[in-house]
Amino acid sequence: MNSELSFADLGLAEPLLRAVREAGYTHPTPIQAQAIPHVLHGTDLLAAAQTGTGKTAGFTLPILDHLLRHPQKGRASGRPRVLVLTPTRELAAQVEESVRLYAHHTRIQSLVIFGGVNINPQITALKKPVDILVATPGRLLDHVSQKTLDLSGVEILVLDEADRMLDMGFIHDVRRILRLLPRTRQSLLFSATFSDEIRALAQGMLDQPQEVSVARRNAASGLVRQKVVMARQGDKRDLLSHIIRESGWHQVLVFTRTKHGANRLAEKLVKDGLSAAAIHGNKSQSARTRALSGFKDGTVAVLVATDIAARGLDIEQLPQVVNFELPNVPEDYVHRIGRTGRAGSPGSALSLVDDSEVKLLRAIERLTRQNLEPITIAGWVPPVPSAEASDSEVATAAARPRGHRENPAGRTQRARRGRTPSTAGRRA
Template sequence: MNSELSFADLGLAEPLLRAVHDAGYTHPTPIQAQAIPHVLQGGDLLAAAQTGTGKTAGFTLPILDHLLRHPQKTRSPGRPRVLVLTPTRELAAQVEESVRLYARHTRIQSLVIFGGVNINPQITALKKPQDILVATPGRLLDHASQKTLDLSGVEILVLDEADRMLDMGFIHDIRRVLRLLPKARQSLLFSATFSDDIRALAHGMLDHPEEVSVARRNAASGLVRQKVIMARQSDKRDLLSHIIRESGWHQVLVFTRTKHGANRLAEKLVKDGLSAAAIHGNKSQSARTRALSGFKDGKVAVLVATDIAARGLDIEQLPQVVNFELPNVPEDYVHRIGRTGRAGSPGSALSLVDDSEIKLLRAIERLTRQNLEPITIEGWVPPAHPEPAQDAERPGAGGRGRVHSTRSASPATPTDRAGRAHAARRRRPAPMAGRRP
């Protein structure tokens, strides 16, 4: 990408350039420089880009440009011209926030809808004309079935983080949504990778798409210093609390494998005098919003999150990420640590690794093609009476159990229904996780 390229060079409308300038941006990121011209031309797009690359503006800005240059004389309530589908509530809220940011000097209206909250205010909002609708698949289909939403006027469809949607079991919902849309439309698909499943999905929804790709998923940022501390699972909570307090960290994102683990860790940190909060699928939307806002504002120093609950969390210059447990999927490690070391700022990623996680560590090192730096913490002595081993969380398990296995299973998906599905899994067949975010 030409480093001298400006947003004005991309041909965007003046109100959008003013909003971009207000936001403090001068030059487009690589994904923006590649994607915006293609979207402006009106063709379909298949793009590989992760969170943190600027992909949201990569589709938001040209979509707003299209709406400005092709205004409708009459606007019908509940009949959006643009539909953006996201896998999680947090990401939906972030995308719609970006839409409002860049549309601030226009009269373009946007709305976000997702599950886990009362549907009635959304029904009321849909009675007004909305140009852009950002939604999670489950709640979108709820509105469609109740006839509170008309998708026959959609001109542009965006599928954001499509790989995560497939991981969460949304493929059937996506297909149902596609059947409700006009065949004559522009479609944009964004994914962290171009897996076989993603290409199959793209083949079914895109028409001769252009392809752009930035930031390979297995390419960890060179600005992120990665370290490993070997620690027993039963000692990890005390160890992390010690590290945070002694280091004086003021903003650290901690990843746990399970919702239960996130709660226990946050409670421990608060007990030790730290400002901490947990976010996961069993938390109410208001609680998650408060925790995210507090973390961004600096009122919450430690945010403990499961992988999917943290999707959409985008903070520039986040200094520190901690893997309280290693993820079962090595690519998720790269996604986790990619939340630090952004925009040219250095970052640090620390992983606490139990002996049972050695196989996961080796898989990560093979993927990233580097050996993670082992370190020790001076001055820390494990507690004389460590927490019982049965409280430790086994890699690949959603509940509690003795650490004895390194077999990897799919982690519980913290969406609206996943908590109930996980609790019922041993009693009866559960519905597919992620059906109604």
Template sequence: MNTQTDFASLGLAEPLLRAVSETGYTAPTPIQAQAIPQVLKGGDLLAAAQTGTGKTAGFTLPILHRLLSSPMAARKPGRPRCLILTPTRELAAQVEESVRTYGKHTAIRSLVMFGGVNINPQINALRKPVDILVATPGRLLDHAQQKTVDLSGVEILVLDEADRMLDMGFIRDIRRILALLPKQRQNLLFSATFSDEIRELSKGVLNDAVEISVARRNTTSELVQQSVVMTEQAHKRDLISYIIRESGWHQVLVFTRTKHGANRLAEKLVKDGLSAAAIHGNKSQAARTRALAGFKDGKVAVLVATDIAARGIDIDQLPNVINFELPNVPEDYVHRIGRTGRAGSEGSALSLVDRSEIKFLNAIEKLIKKPIDRTTIDGWTPSMVQPDSHHSDRDDRPPRQARPGASARPDGARRNGRPGGSPAGRGSRPASSGDRREGAGSRGSRAPRSGAPRS
């Protein structure tokens, strides 16, 4: 891509360029530079793009342009012209926020719908004209069954994070939705990887699609410092609390394998004086929105999440990610740590690994084609574990009992005398007590940004 490329050269309408300019972005990311012209042409698109590459703006901007360019007089209540399907509530809210951000100087109307909240406000909203509908598959089918939404006018279909939708078992729902759409339409499919399953899905959705990929498959950013600490599962909660408190980290995303594990860890961190919250599928949408908003604006220092709940967490300058447990699918490790080291900023990704997880660690290192540094935490010994901690992890423990172990600290594994290397200041603020409008997305305090939209 020419380094001098700017948004104006992509042919976007003036109201959209004005909105982009107001966000502070100047140049498109590689996915945007490739996807926007293809979408503007009206053809189908199959795109491989990891979280954090700017893919959302890569399709929302040209969709807005196309809708502006065609007649809007024929639009009807509850009959969207564009349908964007996402796997999770958080991602749906984030995408619809992107639509509103870039479409704010236009008359285009958008609506987001997902489960976990009262359906009646969505039904009321569908009584008005809507141009762009962002939805999760299950709730969209609820509306279709109640005949509160009419999908016969959809001109553009987007499947966002299609790989995750397949992982979550949405394939039957997607096929039911496809049957409700007009045959003639533009189709855009975005996925983190081009797996065999994605190829198979694309055959039934796309027609003569252009294929683009912005990064080699399953690569990790060179800006992310990755390290592993070997420890027992029973020691992990005390160890992670010690690391965060001693490092003074103020914005940390922690991944757990289970919903129960996320709750238990967040409770432990709060008990130890940290502002922490957990998000997962069993939390109400209001609680999830509130926790994510608090994390984005700095009121929640530690956000503990399961893989699925973390979809939609999109923060430009997130400094620290910790894997409380390794994922059993190595590609998920790449997705997890891809949430740090963005927009030219350095990040750290620390994994706590017990002996039963070695097979997962080996699979990850094979995937990313490099070993991950083993390190130790200065000042930490297992004797610091609280007396009741050994049995409190019983429900989260992997099948085999692990023994503690640690290898020598590699050069550069610690910077500024802190584990993992963040120079952040000590201390964290109390969690937010306010609430946000459900489904509206959350806007945190924004650090200065350069370059391209990351939404």
């Protein structure tokens, strides 16, 4: 890509260029430079891009450009022209926030709908014209069944983070939604990886698509310093609290395997005088929004999250990610550490690894084709093991079967391929 390429060179409408300038962006990222011309041209697109590469603007800007250049008079209520499907509530909210940012100097109307909140305000909002609808699959189908949403006017479909959509068991919902859309439309599919399942989905969804890719499959960002500390499971909470306090970290995202583990870790950190909060699927949407807002504005220093809850979090210049436990699926490690080292800024990822997790560590190293640097923590003296520590849920989490119901992020690839949409997934 030409490093001197500007957004104006891409041919975007002036109101969008103005919004981009006000947002502080001057040059498109590689995925934006590759994707925007194809989307502007009206072709279908299959794009491989990790979170943090600027992919949201890569489809949002050209879609807004299309709507500006092809205005529609007398629009019916609840009949969107553009549909963006995302796997999680957080990602849906983030995408719609980006749409509003770039559409600031236009009259284009957007709306986000997802589960976990009262459906009635969404029904009210759908009684007005909407140009761009961002939604999670389950709640979208709820509206379709209640006849509060008409998908017959969709001109452009975006399937964002399609790999995670499949991982979470949304494939049947996605196919139901595809059958509800007009056959003549532009379709865009974004995925972190091009697995066989993604290729199969693309074949049934896209028409002679262009294909772009900005990173090799499962590549970890070269800007992220990746380190490992060997630690007993029962010592990890005390160790992490020590590291955060001694290092003076003011913004760190910590990944746990389980919802219960996230709660216990956050409670421990708060007890030690740190500002911490947990987000996971059992938290209400308002609690998750509060925790994320506090993390972004600095009132919450430590955000403890499960993999699914953290998907789609977009925090600029996040300096530190910690794997409190390694994920059972190596690809999830790449997604986790992709939260830092973004937009050209350096980042750091620290993994706390128990002896029982060494096999998982080796699988991650094989996938990323690099050895993670082992380090020791100065001044750290492990406490004498207690009955509580040895019997903690953190220790037992590592030994649980991978299909355990409280461990949605740690399923095997075989379990992922064969599962059907869960009740929890339908509510997302």
